[in-house]
Amino acid sequence: MYDYTAFDAAFVRARVAQFRAQVARRLDGSLTEEEFKPLRLMNGLYLQLHAYMLRVAIPYGTLNPGQMRQLAMIADRWDKGYGHFTTRQNVQFNWPRLHDVPDMLEALADVGMHAIQTSGNTIRNVTADHFAGAAADEIADPRPVAELIRQWSTDHPEFQFLPRKFKIAITGSPNDRAVTRAHDIGLRMVTRDGAPGFEVILGGGLGRTPMIGKVLRDFLPEADLLPYLEAILATYNLLGRRDNKFKARIKITVHEHGIDAIRDLVEAEFPRRRAAFGGADRDWLAAIAAQFAPPAFRDADPAPYHAARDADPVFRAWTDTNVAAHRHPGYGIVSISLKAHGATPGDATAAQMRVMADLAERHGHGALRISHEQNVILPHVPLAEIPAVHAALRDAGLGTANIGLASDIIACPGMDYCSLATARSIPVAQDIAQRLDALGIEQAAGPLKIKISGCINACGHHHVGHIGILGLDRAGVENYQVTLGGDGTETAAIGTRAGPGFAADEIVPAVERLILAYLELRDGPDETFLEAYRRLGAAPFKAALYPESEPRKDRSRAA
C-alpha cells in the first residue's frame, strides 16, 4: 500500500483549503456559477439530476481498511448511507450538499484520499488490474508504475488543459482485466529477453466512436516509460482537435492521422524528453516499489478450505465463481459481489463497507481493491480462512455467487442520477438479474458479461459487453439498443449492433431469449457465450432477439 508523502499530504490539504474558500465565495455571491463550475469539477464535484455528486479517486482501485471505513463514515454523515463504486475504480456519493463538501474532502484527506483530477481535460485516475500483486498469472505488480504515473501526472503543468480527458490503464498480466485496449493509453507489462517493459497501446476508447487501441510500441523498456508517455501526451496536446469536443479524444487523432504518423511524431519527441528526465524517475520508482512489497504471506494449511467445499454446496458454488487463483500457495483472491440480484450494481451501504474493511483487516493482510466491474476484492486471503470470510459476507448480504456470470452486470448510473443520460440503466440491470435468478440459468450459462450504459458516453462499457445494452431516448420514450460480441479482454472487440432497439418492457425478455438461445446453440457447457457467438456469427442470436419474421419494424413504440 502506497503511503502519501508529506508533499502529497500538504498538496491535498492546500487544495481542500482552497476549495473551502471557493465554496464560501460561491455561497456569498462573489463567484458566479460560470466561475465556480470549473473549480468544483476540478475537485470532483458534479451537479447531477437530483443533487450534487462527489467523485472520489481510488487510484488503481487500491484501498486500506481505514480508508474504507472513512468512506462509510462520509456516507453516513453527509450522504444517504451508501456509496456507488464506478467502472473507473472511483467511488461516488450521490447526495452531498454544497456546503458540506469541503468537510467531506477534509475527511478524505485525513486518510490520504481526494477527488482531484477525477474531472476535467487532464490525465485521470490511472486504472489497473484489480488482481494486481495477487494474481497467479501476473508478470509483475503494475501498481508501482501506476503510482509513478499518478504522481507524474497530478498537476503536471503541461497537461492540465489537454484537448480532452485522458485515461491510462495498466495490467501486469497477459489476461487483460484492465480493459487496456479501450483506454487512451493501455500499458501491458511484457518481457523481452528477460528484460521488463511494456506494450504500449494507443487510441482505444468507447463512447460515441468506439475504437480498439492500436499498438504504438510493441516493446518499450521499463526505464523509458515516463519520457515516452510525455512524448505521447505532448504530441496529442499539439495535434489533438480543440474545435470539436466529439473529435478531441486521442482515438480520433490516431484515426485521422494514422498510427504510423503519430508514432513518428512521438519517436521524434521522445529523445528530447528522455534527456530531460535524466533518470530521477527511476530512483523514484524504486522507492515506490518498496512500498508495494507483498505482505508477509503465511504458510497455512488449505485443508479446511477443501473440507468446507466438500461439505457445503453453497460455499462450493460461491468459491467456484468468486475465488480466483493466487500467486502464493495456500492463498486465494476473493471477489465480493456488489451485484446481489435486484440490487444496484456497485452500491455498498456504510455497514457493508465496514464489514469489508473488518474482513480485510482480519483475514486479508489489510488489502482491499475496487474492480472496474464494480465489485470489491480481498486480494490476499489464506484459503483456510475463506469459509469464515464467506460466512461473514453472507450475513452482510454480500455473499452472492455470481462473479463473471450474467447477473454480474456493469451498469452506469444512467438517468436515475446522471444529468447526461438518455435513459435509465439501473432498473434494467436489476430486472435482468432478478429474471436470471428466477430462471436459475446463470450458473449453467457460465461466463457472460452484460454491460449497460445510459447514454452514448458508454461509462457502462456496453461496447465491450458480450451483450451490450445502450439506453436511448427515442422520441420521448426509453429505448434500448443491443450490441453483441463485444470483448474487453486481450482479445478485445467492439460489439456489433444487433438491430432495432427495444422498449423498456421488452429488453429483459429479449436478453432472456438471447441466453436461452445460447444454451441451445453451444457446443457443450465448455463453450462460452462469446465463443459460441464467434463460431456461429450473429445470425442465430439475432433470430432469437427478433423472433417474428416479417415485417421487421422498429420495436420501439415510437420510431
Add this chain to the structure above:
Amino acid sequence: MSRPFTPQVVTANALVAGDVVYLTPDGHWSRHHAEAELIEDPDRAAARLAEAAAQTGTVVGAYLAEARPGPAGPMPVHFRELFRAQGPSNYPHGKQAETRDV
C-alpha cells in the same frame, strides 16, 4: 409557419442542496412540479427564464421544460422531467421520499 407553443415551466437545481426546483407564479422556487407556473406564452417564457437565470445565488442551470396541465397542477411531459420530479427509481430517495408540506 410556427408550431403551436408547448406550455413550459422554468426549472433549475437549488444552489446548496442541488435538488430540483420550479419557478412558481409568484416568483418563488418550489420543490414541487405541481406548484410551478405553467407558462403558455413564448414571450413570458423567455422573460421568466431570464429572471431565473439571473438568480445565480439561489439556483443553478435554469432552463425551460415542457409541461402540461394536470388535476393538481402542471405535470412533466418528458420522462427525464418525470424522474427529476420524483427521484431515482432504485431507492426511495429524493422528492418521492418527502412529504409535501416541507
